[in-house]
Amino acid sequence: MDFQRMPSHFASPYALRQAIRAGDFAANTSGQAPGFVQCNLAILPRDWAMDFLQFCQANPKPCPLVAVSDQPGNPLLAAAGEDVDIRTDLPRYRIWQNGALTEEVSDISAHWRDDLVTFLIGCSFSFEEALVADGLEIRNVSEGVNVPMYNTNLACTPAGRFHGNMVVSMRPFVPRDAIRMIQICSRFPSVHGAPVHFGDPQAIGINNIDTPDYGDAVTIKPDEVPVFTACGVTPQAAIMQAKPDFCITHSPGCMLVTDIPNSKLAIL
Known part of the structure; x- marks a missing residue:
């Protein structure tokens, strides 16, 4: 929407x-x-x-x-x-x-x-503040749009009637800043913690990074890599399955x- x-x-x-x-x-x-x-x-x-x-x-x-x-x-x-x-x-x-x-x-x-x-x-969104405080640009914030989110092929652990694959959010960074982002996010395990993947989107089942399954596309510059973090939309994917x-x-x-x-x- x-x-x-x-x-x-x-x-x-x-x-x-x-x-x-x-x-x-x-x-x-x-x-x-x-x-x-x-x-x-x-x-x-x-x-x-x-x-x-x-x-x-x-x-x-x-x-x-x-x-x-x-x-x-x-x-x-x-x-x-x-x-x-x-x-x-x-x-x-x-x-x-x-x-x-x-x-x-x-x-x-x-x-x-x-x-x-x-x-x-x-x-x-909770750890975005810490990233900005460290001088990192959060592209969805700077472009005034919703963060891009994608379905993946990363399976969640089933429990009871719930199962399904993980949904991730994506933020692009130059490699140096991607490393810093991983370090910062590792301090926040209660809000998804360190990223689950960076680099090739197809490795986690994302065929077109320019077309998010949820949210909005953001600019990815030629010298940047996409960094993917576990996303709280994952329960919605599990709900669709259960x-x-x-x-x-x-x-x-x-x-x-x-x-x-x-x-x-x-x-x-």
């Missing part, structure tokens, strides 16, 4: 969430509220929740758990921040039925059920921005 390009940049996660809730912000969240953890989202019925939890535990690189709702049916996540309501505080959601995407919405209040369990999964009768996820690039400082997740 085409994301709304908006000039507003929010320093406060709370202010950003309030703007989203009011319908005043509908863009991808990369670069917003720097310094705070951004999360992918998966919401499943209680009878699917244990299988999904086991899938995340078996695949911590693409599915690093940040928080889980304290009880089924509770849309408020105090662990994520002040006045966080999972029904309204992401710019865009996806509704799934039997493994098929049925619609995208900006509010899931009408879809909420008493048996739903919420999972927050770490996002690579086919739960009902599920809600974030729309790729539209994260929950929490009040959790990125420094809390860094290994120094």
Whole structure:
């Protein structure tokens, strides 16, 4: 989908969430509220929740758990921040039925059920701040687009009813900066950690790097190599395989921005 390009940049996660809730912000969240953890989202019925939890535990690189709702049916996540309501505080959601995407919405209040369990999964947007602080250009941020994401042939570890291949996000760097990027990202295992691949996209099953499966294409300069990081869209690929009768996820690039400082997740 085409994301709304908006000039507003929010320093406060709370202010950003309030703007989203009011319908005043509908863009991808990369670069917003720097310094705070951004999360992918998966919401499943209680009878699917244990299988999904086991899938995340078996695949911590693409599915690093940040928080889980304290009880089924509770849309408020105090662990994520002040006045966080999972029904309204992401710019865009996806509704799934039997493994098929049925619609995208900006509010899931009408879809909420008493048996739903919420999972927050770490996002690579969180380590972008550390990369920028080190002087590295993040191409999706500098070009004002959503990060490019791709399906791969990298198999996840099956767990319960969930299985499938990893989804990755991509950021291009010159080789010297790619090495520095790997060093920095290794400090953030709770938001995907070190990249899973760099260089030849076809080696991980990506046939056309100019056509992402999710997000937007970015410029790759002749002297740059693509660097691929595990991506929190991976659960959506697993959901398409497992086919739960009902599920809600974030729309790729539209994260929950929490009040959790990125420094809390860094290994120094």
